[in-house]
């Protein structure tokens with residue numbers, strides 16, 4: 293069998309190169325197995341971007357944790373508790389590690405949980421996330437788009453800071469997480485976990501997990517479909533929510549300088565896994581799953597936003613016979629709908645103009661004061677006319693692409 297194959301291969305070789313053709317020996321390895329390296333080089337040259345949203349009440353240690361995570365001091369004044377509403381503050385930094393560049397954006401929720409009425413506290417956060425999706429969608433829809441140079445500000449990870457009460461989640465936490473879970477990858481963390489004892493912490497974690505499940509809040513799960521990280525990710529999923537401690541202060545412990553917090557009764561080490569889950573969070577967020585978080589944002593959350601938006605605009609993938617609908621066809625349908633609507637409004641406007649012209653002519657011909665409407669009627673007629681004129685004007689102006697949505701041809 294091998295012999296036959298070799299013969300066939302030899303024949304093919306002769307057929308392609310021709311008899312007596314000079315064969316040049318290869319100077320090195322030739323193959324497409326270098327493709328992954330090419331991709332890596334290209335990505336490294338281009339750099340990466342990662343956007344983190346920190347949601348949590350003022351004073352829960354959001355800024356401190358970011359400084360601790362990225363081992364730097366991000367600028368920013370501590371927020372006061374007297375903000376009239378929730379505001380999102382975003383700062384972008386260019387970080388470098390070895391030869392890899394990272395454009396990191398940290399977004400904080402200033403004033404979250406500081407108002408007496410917290411009903412609408414989640415709204416500015418939802419609006420912010422949607423605004424980033426919208427900016428990306430608008431770039432994607434451009435004819436001349438430059439997505440590779442576009443600063444992608446979509447949120448890849450949302451660290452949700454839970455107060456270390458040891459009781460249960462607050463209503464504000466549940467409502468906010470519920471509103472965000474279809475838009476962003478939520479990683480819940482127990483902030484300032486040095487304020488809670490070991491046995492209380494275990495119970496608190498169980499309570500939080502059960503409350504999230506019973507309220508149908510979907511939090512981000514570290515992926516277990518890739519064999520190389522399945523084990524570690526599976527184990528870490530069981531540790532959620534991570535109990536963290538933040539500190540930028542370095543203390544000498546033994547003969548080493550370590551990030552820690554010192555209290556009258558002792559020292560808590562940030563990077564000691566028996567003291568808190570900070571290392572677990574750093575590993576999962578930065579070292580193991582950063583790319584998955586970016587991918588999930590694009591393929592799950594952005595995809596959902598994009599689908600809803602395009603449907604709102606009147607785009608459809610299938611026509612009434614369930615046949616695939618091309619993008620151009622959708623556009624044509626949308627436009628023809630608008631044209632039809634405009635035409636019908638114009639006809640109505642013309643009829644109305646003709647009617648009022650006829651009325652005026654009749655009035656002029658008669659020129660009889662007894663037949664003229666009273667001043668009050670005159671006023672009503674004029675007001676009605678004006679209102680109708682404004683109405684027609686606004687209808688014609690609002691006939692844009694989005695009007696195709698409720699049109700069935």
Ligand SMILES: Nc1nc2c(ncn2[C@@H]2O[C@H](COP(=O)(O)OP(=O)(O)O)[C@@H](O)[C@H]2O)c(=O)[nH]1
Nearest residue numbers: 350351352353354355356370484485536537538
């Ligand atoms: N006990 C304790 N205090 C912390 C921790 N992280 C930060 N803090 C302190 O909490 C205060 C508020 O922290 P900050 O990062 O400004 O909170 P933010 O308003 O959420 O950004 C500061 O005095 C921090 O030193 C922590 O893990 N444990």
Ligand SMILES: [Mg+2]
Nearest residue numbers: 354355370371
């Ligand atoms: Mg802060």
